[in-house]
Structure formats: structure tokens, C-alpha cells
Amino acid sequence: MLEWLEYDFMQRALVATSVLSVSIAPVGAFLVLRRLSLAGEAMAHAIVPGIVIAFVIFGLSAVSMITGGLIAGILVALGTSMLARRTLIREDASLASLYLIALALGIFILSAAGSAIPLKSFLFGSALGIGDDTLVLIGATATITLMTFAVMLRPLIAATFDPIFYESQSHRPGLVQQWFMFLLVLNLLAAFKSLGTLMAVGLMILPATAARYWVSTITSYMILTLIFALLSCWIGLILSFYLSQVPTGPAIVLVAGGFFFFSLLFAPLGMVWGRFVQK
Amino acid sequence: MLNVHQIALGYNGTPLIEGCSFALEQGQVCAVIGHNGSGKSTLMRTLLGIQPPLAGRIDWHDPASAPKGQPRNIAYLGQSADLDHQFPMRVKDAVAMGAWKGLGFWTGIDQAKADRIDYALTRTGLAEMADLPLYACSAGQLQRCFFARAIVQDAPVILLDEPFSTIDQSTEAKLVEIIREWRAEGRGLMIVLHDLSAVMGLADTCLLLGDGRASFGQADDVITIDNLIAHHYLSETQAEWLTLLQQKGAS
Numbered sequence: 001m002l003e004w005l006e007y008d009f010m011q012r013a014l015v016a017t018s019v020l021s022v023s024i025a026p027v028g029a030f031l032v033l034r035r036l037s038l039a040g041e042a043m044a045h046a047i048v049p050g051i052v053i054a055f056v057i058f059g060l061s062a063v064s065m066i067t068g069g070l071i072a073g074i075l076v077a078l079g080t081s082m083l084a085r086r087t088l089i090r091e092d093a094s095l096a097s098l099y100l101i102a103l104a105l106g107i108f109i110l111s112a113a114g115s116a117i118p119l120k121s122f123l124f125g126s127a128l129g130i131g132d133d134t135l136v137l138i139g140a141t142a143t144i145t146l147m148t149f150a151v152m153l154r155p156l157i158a159a160t161f162d163p164i165f166y167e168s169q170s171h172r173p174g175l176v177q178q179w180f181m182f183l184l185v186l187n188l189l190a191a192f193k194s195l196g197t198l199m200a201v202g203l204m205i206l207p208a209t210a211a212r213y214w215v216s217t218i219t220s221y222m223i224l225t226l227i228f229a230l231l232s233c234w235i236g237l238i239l240s241f242y243l244s245q246v247p248t249g250p251a252i253v254l255v256a257g258g259f260f261f262f263s264l265l266f267a268p269l270g271m272v273w274g275r276f277v278q279k
Numbered sequence: 280m281l282n283v284h285q286i287a288l289g290y291n292g293t294p295l296i297e298g299c300s301f302a303l304e305q306g307q308v309c310a311v312i313g314h315n316g317s318g319k320s321t322l323m324r325t326l327l328g329i330q331p332p333l334a335g336r337i338d339w340h341d342p343a344s345a346p347k348g349q350p351r352n353i354a355y356l357g358q359s360a361d362l363d364h365q366f367p368m369r370v371k372d373a374v375a376m377g378a379w380k381g382l383g384f385w386t387g388i389d390q391a392k393a394d395r396i397d398y399a400l401t402r403t404g405l406a407e408m409a410d411l412p413l414y415a416c417s418a419g420q421l422q423r424c425f426f427a428r429a430i431v432q433d434a435p436v437i438l439l440d441e442p443f444s445t446i447d448q449s450t451e452a453k454l455v456e457i458i459r460e461w462r463a464e465g466r467g468l469m470i471v472l473h474d475l476s477a478v479m480g481l482a483d484t485c486l487l488l489g490d491g492r493a494s495f496g497q498a499d500d501v502i503t504i505d506n507l508i509a510h511h512y513l514s515e516t517q518a519e520w521l522t523l524l525q526q527k528g529a530s
Contacts, residue, residue, distance in 0.1 A: 033366065151384045158376055161366050168327040168355045169380045212367070216412030221367045269414075 004241045013127035013248070016138050017194050017233035021203070023142035024187045025226040026149050028204035031184065032212065033160050037205050042099040043181075044188045044201045046076035048106030051192070056113045062137040066189055073185045076102055103197075125196035125249035127237060134193045141190035145183055152176060157218060199249030203229055206256035213267035213274070232256035280305055280435065280467050281326075286335030288321045294333055295321060299493035301486050303436075303467045308458065308481055310498060311471045313488030314511050319471045320358075322488070323440050326469070327355055352380070354434035356425045358441050364414055364421065371409040373424050374399055377431030392431070399430035404453065419450035426457055437461060439470045443477060455481060475502065487512070 004010050031040045050072025051065045058064040076098045083094035110122060121129065149156075159166040159176045167173040191200040207228035208221075215221045236252030243251075264270050281303040289295040295318035303309050313319050324330040326337070354377070377399070378392040388396070400406045403423040408416070416424060422445065429437055439458075443451045458481065461468060470481070485498040489510030494501050504521065507513040513521070 033363070035363075154379050154382065157368075158379060161368065161373070162357065162362055162376075164324070164327070164329070164357045164361075165355055165376070167329045168353060173329070212365075216367050216414065217369060217372070218367055 004238060007241075009128050009130070010237065010241060012130045012135065013194060013237055014234070016130045016135055017237060017248075017252070018230060019135075019138050019142050020187075020191055020194065021226060021229035021233050023138070023145040024191060024204050025207060025229040026222050027145060027180075027183050027187045028208040028229070029211070029222050029225045030156060030160060030180065031204060032208040034180075036184075037201075037209075039095070040184060040188075040204060041201045042095050043073055043076070043184060044197060045103040046099040047073045047102075047185060047188060048197050049102050049109065050106075051189070051197075052106040052110045052113075055117075056109060060131075060133060062133050066137075066186065069189050070182075070185055072102060073181075077181070106197075120247060121196065123196045123198045123249075124247035125192075125194050125199055125252075127194060127240060127248045130193055138190045141186050145187060148179065148183060152179065156180065194248055195252060196247065196249040199253045202249070202253030202256060203232065206253065206260050207232060210256070210260040210263040210267075213263040213270045216269075228256065228259045232259065280340050282338040282340070284336045284338070286325070286332040286337065288318050288325055288330075289333055290321075292333065295491070296488055296493055297334075297491060299335070299486075299488070299495075301484070301493070301495040303469060303484075305435075305467055306462055306465045307483045308462055308468045308470060309484045309486055310477075310482035311469055311486045311488065312473070312475070312502075312512065317488040317510070319488055320440060322486075323355070323438050323469075323471065326438060327353060352432060352434040352436075354429040354432040354437040356429055356437075356439045356442055359418070359421050359425060359445060364416070366413055368413050369409070370405055370411055370413060370416065370420075370424055371396065371400060373413060374405070374409075374427040374431060377428040380432075395431050395433065396427075399427035402430060402457065403427040419446040422446050422454065423450065426454055430457070435466055437466055437468045439468065441471050441473055444473060451477075 005014070028040075031037060047069035050068035050070070052068075054061070054064040054068030076095075079098050080091060080095045083089060083098070084091040087094075089097070107119070107123075110117070111119065117129075120126075155166065155170065155176050158169065159173070166176075170176075187204065188200050191203060195203055208225045210228050211221055211224040214224055232252050232255040236255045237248060239255070240246045240248045240251040265272055268274070283299065283301050286299050287294040287297040288299065295316075299322075301309065311319050311322065321330065325332050375388060375392075375396050378388055378396060382388070397406075400409050403426050405420065405423055405427060408420065413421070413424075422442065426442075429439075442454060446454070455477075458468065458470070469486075472482075479498070479502075482498040484496065485501040487494045487501050487506060487510050489512055492510075494506055494510065504513070504518050508515055508518050
């Protein structure tokens with residue numbers, strides 16, 4: 001039953017995804033509350049060319065890949081707001097255009113450079129290749145994320161629930177939003193190795209949307225999001241171990257999807273029992 | 280407590296309103312009225328210090344004001360339609376938000392603040408709902424919740440943006456009572472209002488926005504049919520109807 005735990009690479013994958021869950025769950029919880037789920041998805045693709053270029057030039061160095069990813073993310077974000085303000089297409093169309101170009105460019109460069117990483121594991125993740133540097137990246141990301149939430153939880157709640165109220169109370173209102181976007185990119189990067197660029201957002205969004213159907217306080221919401229994320233990773237890893245053709249990303253995200261549909265139907269605020277909910 | 284001199288408001292250098300001057304004293308209610316897009320909400324954002332004016336000067340005379348001239352504390356109540364009613368939070372958590380300013384990272388809410396939160400919940404008639412989630416609130420209960428938050432803020436200046444737009448008559452009457460109480464306590468209030476009948480009973484002064492400019496004065500002097508037409512609040516046809524109805528009522 002526990003034979004999968006005897007393999008070194010599975011132990012690493014288990015540690016990596018567990019720590020990743022602790023970090024990514026609170027970010028996902030607020031991404032959903034801030035109505036940025038789709039922007040998060042777009043951002044996950046927007047940062048691909050930065051990571052690929054950094055990877056092709058500097059190899060598998062966490063620092064250069066983060067720097068590359070952040071630069072690409074900021075360029076797409078700035079480009080989107082400039083196109084939406086100065087030209088006739090709207091924000092969603094600008095964002096979609098730019099992130100698709102970015103994703104295509106990233107995959108193009110990766111393939112043209114004849115990378116050592118197979119395209120499939122780049123796109124969908126692999127439990128196999130989780131080395132020490134990936135573990136360090138995930139650990140550092142989790143540390144920064146949890147420290148941020150310890151300090152910034154109240155401002156983040158206020159800024160999410162009632163932005164103008166928060167702005168009227170704070171001296172540096174933009175800081176919360178900018179730092180949150182930084183955490184988003186950081187956590188996406190940390191998730192790349194095990195989940196792949198196409199699936200990284202799945203572990204962020206689905207446990208959070210599933211948890212929304214169960215709870216009515218922030219604390220219980222964040223805790224339940226974490227539990228769903230952890231269970232998704234563990235069950236997903238085992239699935240992908242026994243079905244060796246299935247990459248880890250889709251396996252984990254599909255399990256999270258199972259939690260989502262179960263919650264959607266049977267949670268207290270779900271479709272069967274959810275009498276209170278009014279839009 | 281507040282003097283505004285010839286400010287211009289707007290976005291990207293294009294003014295919505297120019298030459299807007301008014302004053303607010305302690306214990307006064309100033310109604311802000313104007314057609315949609317006349318700059319009412321922009322004015323609120325400017326007074327909150329979120330958006331600087333394009334020109335002009337804003338002087339706060341709050342005895343406890345910060346060096347920048349911003350008052351130490353402004354309570355603000357936005358349009359609740361903009362908010363996420365499904366946000367995972369209890370009624371008392373939303374009210375407690377009024378006590379968060381100035382709290383350290385790890386500090387909890389002290390007894391004085393907890394008492395004030397209890398008082399605000401009781402005063403707005405929400406005491407029995409305190410532990411219920413926000414999504415269980417009706418529009419009127421939600422608005423009472425935000426009034427309770429403003430009570431907790433205990434601010435010398437209170438800005439309300441269309442506080443009555445989503446609620447029924449009986450809730451409105453209760454909230455007007457709280458507004459009168461705030462005025463009696465010597466706070467200065469600015470209230471964006473859509474409904475002119477609410478202005479008549481409540482406001483001491485009135486700021487009428489529209490047609491790129493502002494008129495300010497005693498409420499009775501500012502709200503005249505000619506003024507309302509001049510600031511595009513009423514069209515001439517609407518005004519003719521009003522006059523006609525008034526004459527009918529008088530005869």
C-alpha cells in the first residue's frame with residue numbers, strides 16, 4: 001500500500017507538494033476573494049518566456065528563473081493596462097492577447113533551444129525531477145508567503161472586502177496589492193516544477209473555490225483551502241505514481257476538481273443545501 | 280473643520296468640476312447632490328485623500344490632525360452595491376473593521392474597542408445577528424452593518440455615499456436617526472444623496488454639482504428649480520412638470 005513512499009523521488013515530491021500547499025493555499029484563497037482567478041491563470045502563462053529565457057541562458061538557477069518570471073509578469077501587466085487605457089481594445093482582450101503571445105514565445109524558445117527538460121513535464125509537471133534547488137525555492141516561497149500573511153492579514157482582508165474604505169484608512173494603500181501580486185508570481189514559480197506551467201494555477205484556485213461552499217469566516221476558509229490543497233497533492237501524487245503515463249499536474253488538479261464538484265453539490269452552501277445564498 | 284478652496288476634480292488632467300469651494304463645520308450636515316457622473320464620488324475620493332485634486336486647496340482644521348493636514352480619522356461609507364455580499368465574514372467581523380486602524384500586526388482588539396463594537400451592534404439593531412454570516416444579511420441589514428462600522432470608527436468627519444439607495448423606508452428612518460445623533464455629537468457629515476426629499480429634512484448646507492461647476496450654500500437657498508436646471512440635475516421638461524404639480528397642490 002505504501003510502497004510508493006519507498007522511492008526517494010516520491011518522498012521528495014511529497015515534501016515539495018505539501019510545503020507548496022501550505023504556501024499556495026492562502027494565496028489562492030485571496031486570489032478567489034479578490035476576483036482575480038482568471039488574472040492569476042493569465043499571469044501563470046505570462047511569466048513563461050521569462051522563465052524559459054532565464055533557463056536557457058543561466059540553466060536551472062532558482063534566482064534567475066524568479067527574476068526572469070517577475071520581469072515577464074510585470075511587462076505583461078504593464079502592457080495590458082497600457083493597451084486597455086490607450087487603445088480601443090479592453091482589459092480582458094489586452095490581457096488575453098499578451099499572455100497568449102507570451103506563452104507561445106516561451107514554448108517556442110524552449111523547443112528551439114533544444115532544452116534538456118521535456119516539453120511535457122514543463123507544461124504538466126513531473127514528480128521525478130524535484131531536486132534540491134526546487135525544494136529550496138518552495139521552502140523560501142512558503143516562508144515569505146506565511147510571514148507576509150502573518151503581518152498583512154488584516155490589511156489584505158480590508159483591502160479585499162472594501163477597497164475604498166481600506167484606501168481611506170491606509171497611508172500606502174498600493175503596497176498590499178503590489179505585494180500580493182508578487183506573492184502570486186512567486187508561488188506560481190514554486191509550483192512550476194511539480195505541476196507544470198499549464199496546471200500551476202489549478203492548485204491555487206480549485207481548493208479555494210471548493211472551500212467557499214463550506215464556510216463563512218475567513219479563518220475557517222483559509223484552513224479548509226489548505227486541507228483541500230494538501231489532500232489533492234497527496235492523492236494526485238499516488239495516482240500519478242500508479243498510472244505512470246499521467247503527469248503529476250493534471251492528476252493533482254483533477255483531484256482538486258473532484259473536491260470542487262463534491263463541495264458544489266453537497267456543502268452547506270452548495271447547490272443541494274444552499275438556501276441562504278443570494279446574489 | 281473643513282475649508283475647500285477652488286478645487287478642480289477629474290481624471291487624467293480632464294476636470295469634471297472646476298472652481299468648487301465649500302466649508303463644513305462641526306455638527307453640520309452637508310448634502311452633496313448632482314446628476315450621475317457629475318463628480319460626487321470623485322469628490323468623496325478626494326476628501327478621503329485617495330485622489331489628489333487637479334487644482335485648489337483643501338484645509339482641514341481638525342485639532343488632532345496629522346501634519347499633512349489630513350484629519351486623523353475619517354469614517355467612510357461607500358455604496359454597498361460595490362461590495363462582495365458573499366465575503367466569508369460574520370456581521371461582527373465587518374463591524375470590527377472600524378477598529379482596525381492603528382492596530383499592530385499582532386495586537387488584538389482591547390476591551391474599550393470591544394465595548395464600542397457591542398454598542399454599535401446594539402445601536403443599529405444588529406446585536407442578535409452579530410454571529411451570522413454576511414451573506415445572510417438583507418440589503419438593509421448590510422447597510423446597518425456599515426453604519427455600525429462607522430460608529431466604531433468614532434471619527435470627527437463622516438462621509439456617506441448614497442447611504443439610502445438600496446434600503447427600505449423603515450431602515451432609512453432608523454439610519455437618519457443615527458445621522459442626527461452624529462450631528463448632535465458635533466461631527467461633520469457630508470452625504471451624497473440622490474433623493475431630494477431626504478435632503479430637505481436632513482441637510483444644513485448643500486453642495487450642488489453639475490455642468491462642470493458647483494454651487495454651495497444653505498440647503499434652502501441652493502435647491503431651487505432654476506439651480507437644479509442650471510446644474511443639469513433636472514431637465515426643463517421635468518422642471519415644468521414639477522412646477523405644474525406644485526401649482527396643482529397649492530390650488
